[in-house]
Amino acid sequence: MKRKITLKQIAKELDVSIGTVSKALRNSKEISEETKEKIQAFAKFYNYKPNNIALSLKNRKTKTIGILIPEIVHHFFSKVIQGIEQVANKKGYNVIIGLSNESFDKEVINMEMLAGGSIDGFILSISKETLLQQDYHHFNETINQGMPIVMFDRVVSDIRCDKVIVDDLEGAKKAVNKLIENHCKHIAIITTKDYVSVGRLRTQGYIEALNAHEMHTQSDLILKVDDKLASEDYIDVLEEEIKALLLMNPEIDGVFAVNELYAVTTMKVARKLGKKIPDDLQVVGFTDGVLSRHATPSLTTVSQHGKKIGEVAAGLLIEKIESESLDEPVRTIVIETELIERESTK
Amino acid sequence: MKRKITLKQIAKELDVSIGTVSKALRNSKEISEETKEKIQAFAKFYNYKPNNIALSLKNRKTKTIGILIPEIVHHFFSKVIQGIEQVANKKGYNVIIGLSNESFDKEVINMEMLAGGSIDGFILSISKETLLQQDYHHFNETINQGMPIVMFDRVVSDIRCDKVIVDDLEGAKKAVNKLIENHCKHIAIITTKDYVSVGRLRTQGYIEALNAHEMHTQSDLILKVDDKLASEDYIDVLEEEIKALLLMNPEIDGVFAVNELYAVTTMKVARKLGKKIPDDLQVVGFTDGVLSRHATPSLTTVSQHGKKIGEVAAGLLIEKIESESLDEPVRTIVIETELIERESTK
DNA sequence: ATTCTCAACGATAACGTTTGCGTGTTGGTA
DNA sequence: TACCAACACGCAAACGTTATCGTTGAGAAT
Incomplete structure (x- = not known):
């Protein structure tokens, strides 16, 4: 396993100084055409590449x-x-x-x-x-x-x-407004606990959008699930929680979910409960990933343009x-x- | 924007040599306890961290x-x-x-x-x-x-x-064998053009699995789609091709797709054609990603353990x-x- | 008094570059 | 013959480390 060739080795081999080699390779006009050609040919043959680390050190x-x-x-x-x-x-x-x-x-x-x-x-x-x-x-x-x-x-x-x-607040409003436009009367949100600002902002957008249309926010339509449930392992628990939400509040006709997974899981649960999407229940998600695009039905969602x-x-x-x-x-x-x-x- | 502190600066400040500082910080016993403590305290105060670049250069x-x-x-x-x-x-x-x-x-x-x-x-x-x-x-x-x-x-x-x-050949066999076990009689494959070895191997596994069970391979059950169709933009074309496959060969009761996307798209198309999954048509994919897990119905697939x-x-x-x-x-x-x-x- | 032995530290080379400056060798001109 | 450019190259410092080897001084042993 030979090491990479350095300026020093080229210099020794061609019997010139290191500085000369460096200048020749950088095409300095200080060096004669003759030597430049010789050095460049040699360097090319041995596939010389300057050492980034040394450059980093020098250039800071x-x-x-x-x-x-x-x-x-x-x-x-x-x-x-x-x-x-x-x-x-x-x-x-x-x-x-x-x-x-x-x-x-x-x-x-x-x-x-x-x-x-x-x-x-x-x-x-x-x-x-x-x-x-x-x-x-x-x-x-x-x-x-x-x-x-x-x-x-x-x-x-x-x-x-x-x-x-990302304008999470505005994005959430867009989503909820869409549901309102589409004549949803009872819109639920599936969101996370509050400490991650992103989730909080989306929840707030949901509330503001509802208020702007003089729809009252009901705390039982706000499902805050534990973050850990977003991990794949707890998908069953997530399904249970959503199922409970939908069963306890059969009047729900629109759901805004703060991420893709919550959204597709909602659709899955809803379908098991015999609800047709989007006829009985409309769903909007957040994040435009593969799940949104390829779910059946495909998911209306807020893209963040990652x-x-x-x-x-x-x-x-x-x-x-x-x-x-x-x-x-x-x-x-x-x-x-x-x-x-x-x-x-x- | 101050720069990071170096050994040299510490040395000058404390009026010792660079080497001494280096040794003191590495806890060399060459240095007296007294000076070590002084230097270490100073370094800690100024949050000294050795420069990785310099170390990389030195240590190669x-x-x-x-x-x-x-x-x-x-x-x-x-x-x-x-x-x-x-x-x-x-x-x-x-x-x-x-x-x-x-x-x-x-x-x-x-x-x-x-x-x-x-x-x-x-x-x-x-x-x-x-x-x-x-x-x-x-x-x-x-x-x-x-x-x-x-x-x-x-x-x-x-x-x-x-x-x-990944043992693509064996993996494909597992998938197809599963379909055969489940009494599929007409198993199609949706794969890519041949130049990527991965796709070729999976196709070969499909063929070998069929042959091992004395089922004949029909070329019209082998759909080779262009790779570009895997990109999100051409999803419509992909759907058309799969639709054509299913319509031309209504006897198909099992599909092996060489990736997730092909598999979920197959399910989507099949459902549009009124086929029930898995009753009328069983589907197995390759790659265990989010799509497989969260599609409806969720997808049986070959995991590669990435x-x-x-x-x-x-x-x-x-x-x-x-x-x-x-x-x-x-x-x-x-x-x-x-x-x-x-x-x-x- | 002289030599020896440590302890504690300093000096230096090396890693591979780039670059400003110094210097020796040309050739030409007065 | 003497002088001066211009040319072509070498030298050395610098980037921040670490490791090897000196060096210094003090005290102990002879």
Whole structure:
């Protein structure tokens, strides 16, 4: 297993100095055509490629950006990564990924690993546990060390950094308004417990939309399920809870679910109860993933444009990385949601 | 935006040499307790963290492994990454990701970027375009430069490296055997064109399973759809082709689809044609993703254990990276598939 | 008094680059 | 013959570490 060839080896082999080789390969006019050709030919033959690590050390920049997300087996996050990767690569940046698995400790450890010189900046979405504990010291420390951060989707306002967010409140309104337009009179929501801001905002949007149309919100039409039920293992429990909701409130003719899984599960349960979709019950979800598209019936849902979010986040970060000035204002960019109508609504 | 503190700065501040600081922080017994305490306190206060880049340069290893996959918005690949990440992190490695988007050029460019010192080894799955062009020079060059590679899922035998593969042939047999056991008499397959080995193997498994039971294979029961139809945009065309298949051969009572999407689309089309699943038609898919689990009816499918594949691949790679000997044999590890029975079969 | 032995620390090389500057060798001109 | 550009190249510093080897001084042993 031979090692990669270096400038030094080329220099020794051709009996010139290291500096000369470097200049020749960078096509400096300081070097004569003759030697340049010789050196370049030699380098090409041995497939010389400069060592990025050495360059990173010298230039004090790594040309890679770090992504830190709670999980990867998740359509939305994958889409965001795709977006980030696209603009990053276009600008000559690599992308390195850390997974927190929704754990505070893993988030901290991963940040420290990456912040130790491996990357030029972070794009991240906060883990649930961190959100719960409200301990944000690792973010502030990283920022204080001069490393720019861009947060997306799950953000907290306390931290001074760029943010790219989804207008969850407005998105939820769009969804509920659609149901109202379609003459639903009793609209339920299936949402999560409150500590993740995203779920809270969607719930609030639901309430505001109803109020705006002078429909009263009934607490028994608001089903807050435990987050853990989103994991695949607890799908039975989730089904039971939804079933109970529908049985206890047979008047429900519209459901807004704060994610895909809740939505398709609702449709599944409803069908088992003999309800026709969308005739007896209309359903709108959140997040435009594979489930929404390929469920039967296909799901009307609020798309967050994950790829776009990634693109914008990467753009912001790279801009900040490459900017010289050291005290720019922080920006918060809102990516509009879009209601994608399919078969689960009339 | 202050920069990170370095050994040199600490040394100057405390009026000792750089070496002393380094030793003190690594708790060398060469340094007196007194100075050690002083230096360590100072370093802690200023939150000193060694610069990974400098360490990488010195140690000639980066402690990060590169993943190169065709796409990330894909349940199987996400699962593999999850597995890789888990064992990599456990062993102190980071993970950096490159996406080829099924393009040969992007694959080559990404490899060159990463191979330029950023990583210690590769885990990759070959892009379709590369498979088509059969140009594997970039893999061989990378290997020749002393960088270990582990391939998974989509592999080619020409390249001398470790491989982790799915037993596609056996998996397909399991699926088809299940249909035969369930008394299907006319079993169709929905597969892709032949150039990706994975699809070919699954088709072959289908044929062998039928032959083993002395059922004749009819070419009109083998639907080879263009790969591009797997992309979301061409879903209509895909539906049309499947519809034609089912209409032309109404005797079909079992379908084996080589991926999730084909399977759920088949179920959707069948239902539109008034067929009951699994009573009139039984369907088995390949890949255990969200679609399989949450489709209605839920899909019987062949699981490839993506996470396991990632874990094994990472294990092999790290072992090779950390091994001293430079001419070990290459290994090919087959991960068993598992038939997961759900509602789409009897 | 001289040598020896540690303890405690400093100096330096090395990892692979890039780059500004110094320097030796040309050739041409006065 | 003497001088001066221009050319072509070498030297060395710097990025931040770690490890090897010196070096210094003090005290102990001879």
